[in-house]
Structure formats: C-alpha cells, structure tokens
Amino acid sequence: MKSDRPVAIVGGGFSGTILAAQLARRGISSVLIDGSGRMGRGVAYSTTEGAHLLNVRAEGMSAWAGEPAHFAEAFAKEGGEPRSFAQRRQFGRYLGQILDDAVASGKAAVEHATATSATRTDGGWRVELDNGQLIEAAGLALAVGNQEPEGLSAFTGSKARVHVVTAKAGLIGMTRALATDLADDKITVNLVSPGLIGPRRAAGKEPQHHLTHGTLTGERGKPEDIAAMVRFLCGPGARYVTGQTIHVNGGAYMG
Numbered sequence: 479m480k481s482d483r484p485v486a487i488v489g490g491g492f493s494g495t496i497l498a499a500q501l502a503r504r505g506i507s508s509v510l511i512d513g514s515g516r517m518g519r520g521v522a523y524s525t526t527e528g529a530h531l532l533n534v535r536a537e538g539m540s541a542w543a544g545e546p547a548h549f550a551e552a553f554a555k556e557g558g559e560p561r562s563f564a565q566r567r568q569f570g571r572y573l574g575q576i577l578d579d580a581v582a583s584g585k586a587a588v589e590h591a592t593a594t595s596a597t598r599t600d601g602g603w604r605v606e607l608d609n610g611q612l613i614e615a616a617g618l619a620l621a622v623g624n625q626e627p628e629g630l631s632a633f634t635g636s637k638a639r640v641h642v643v644t645a646k647a648g649l650i651g652m653t654r655a656l657a658t659d660l661a662d663d664k665i666t667v668n669l670v671s672p673g674l675i676g677p678r679r680a681a682g683k684e685p686q687h688h689l690t691h692g693t694l695t696g697e698r699g700k701p702e703d704i705a706a707m708v709r710f711l712c713g714p715g716a717r718y719v720t721g722q723t724i725h726v727n728g729g730a731y732m733g
C-alpha cells in the first residue's frame with residue numbers, strides 16, 4: 479500500500495492492537511481508535527481482578543505467529559509457569575506493552591475516541607470520531623469485537639439488523655434440535671431470551687425495537703434476573719423443562 483495516510487483501525491482490543499503492531503513491523507502506519515478506556519486490552523483483558531484467569535495455558539497465548547513462546551517468556555519473568563493459566567490482567571499488560579512498542583516505533587498512533595461513521599473517499603476512507611475529529615485513512619479495519627446481546631429482536635424484529643435477528647432466530651431451532659438429540663442422555667436444553675436488561679444505552683445507541691417495547695413491570699431488568707432463571711434451569715426443579723425458549727423481559731414481549 480503506497481500512501482502517506484495511515485490505516486484506520488476501529489477497536490483497540492486484542493484484534494485491533496495486534497493488527498496495529500503487525501502493520502508497524504511492516505513499516506505501515508496506523509491509527510488505533512477506541513474510546514472505551516480499554517485501549518490495548520479490549521473486553522477480555524482489561525479486568526483488574528486477579529481471579530480472572532485466561533482459559534488457555536500461557537504457552538498457547540503468544541500474540542505473534544512464529545514466536546510461540548513470546549507470552550510464556552514474559553509470563554515466566556513475572557514468576558509464572560508456562561503450562562499454567564495466567565491472570566487475564568497479566569495478558570492485558572503484555573498486550574499493552576506490544577501497543578506501547580508499536581507507538582514508540584512511530585508507526586502506530588492511538589486515538590481515544592469512538593468512531594461514529596466511515597465514508598469512502600477517493601482511494602481511501604474518512605472516519606469521523608465522536609470528538610469531532612476526521613481521520614483521512616488509506617484503509618479501514620473494523621475490529622469492534624462482539625456486540626452486546628439483544629434477546630428480544632429475534633421475536634420483535636429490528637431495523638438494519640438482519641444478521642443479528644437471523645442468528646438469534648437460529649438459536650431457537652438449535653435449542654429444539656439439541657434437546658431432542660440429548661434427551662436419551664437425560665440432558666435438558668433450554669434457551670433464555672433476555673430483554674431490556676440494564677441501564678439505557680447512550681442516546682442514539684438504543685436499538686429501534688427497544689423504543690417500541692416497554693416492560694409491563696415498569697422497570698428494566700437486572701443481570702441478576704437472568705442469572706436467577708439460568709440457576710433455576712440448572713437445578714433439579716427444572717428437570718421437566720426442555721427444548722423451551724424462556725423469556726425474561728418484564729413482559730416486554732409475550733410470545
């Protein structure tokens with residue numbers, strides 16, 4: 479790619495960070511955009527809780543293809559054993575160091591802001607940030623991670639979310655199929671469909687179906703409300719419940 483403009487990378491989690499570092503190693507400039515306060519760590523590795531461990535052994539967590547011991551060696555310097563499971567915050571520090579090195583090379587820059595739009599320009603992209611800045615980029619990479627779940631939309635529909643609604647509706651069929659397949663092994667399978675959980679999202683970020691559906695209970699649900707249903711389904715009281723989609727939504731949708 480021959481251009482003075484950088485590659486714009488939206489999302490500073492693991493994927494965006496490693497892309498910026500890989501590009502820097504190849505002498506290609508990038509600007510990494512993330513306004514969540516988790517720059518260089520992302521959702522999984524920004525935890526500060528020491529009890530949160532990686533689910534892969536340290537020896538399998540290198541950020542660099544071709545350097546399989548890269549993380550294990552950094553972990554060993556902190557007293558870790560390569561075959562053990564490091565804390566996720568340790569991996570976060572490791573990733574943060576990789577980003578710092580890329581920035582120090584002069585080939586990566588960070589922008590603590592949220593990208594609100596991206597428009598094609600002649601030979602590139604114009605990315606707009608919520609702080610009013612415009613970035614003229616030679617290329618654009620979206621590394622925005624997984625989006626928040628929205629349980630209702632498989633049933634209510636939602637504008638401009640064909641991919642989301644389709645995937646969620648598929649889970650209903652999968653639940654029924656798995657319940658049938660696993661019944662001989664005395665395994666029950668159910669789907670919990672949450673709706674309107676937690677505080678309202680920022681202005682403009684609330685999905686369209688949230689605007690047309692309110693709860694009958696007059697308040698939004700809490701994560702604990704979903705956890706209580708999952709706990710019930712895992713317990714002996716639910717032995718006769720299988721293949722069901724169970725709505726936990728304060729009456730916002732009634733089937």
Ligand SMILES: Cc1cc2nc3c(=O)[nH]c(=O)nc-3n(C[C@H](O)[C@H](O)[C@H](O)COP(=O)(O)OP(=O)(O)OC[C@H]3O[C@@H](n4cnc5c(N)ncnc54)[C@H](O)[C@@H]3O)c2cc1C
Nearest residue numbers: 489490491492493512514520521522532533592593622623
């Ligand atoms: C709790 C948890 C534990 C995990 N543990 C492991 C593990 O032990 N081992 C393992 O290999 N994998 C683990 N994973 C999987 C992990 O999610 C992936 O390995 C990887 O971290 C995903 O990185 P990502 O960059 O794709 O997404 P994320 O980490 O989600 O990063 C995406 C970033 O994009 C930002 N963003 C989104 N939209 C915009 C926008 N418009 N403008 C600017 N920024 C934006 C978000 O704020 C976020 O910071 C775990 C996941 C979770 C949730």
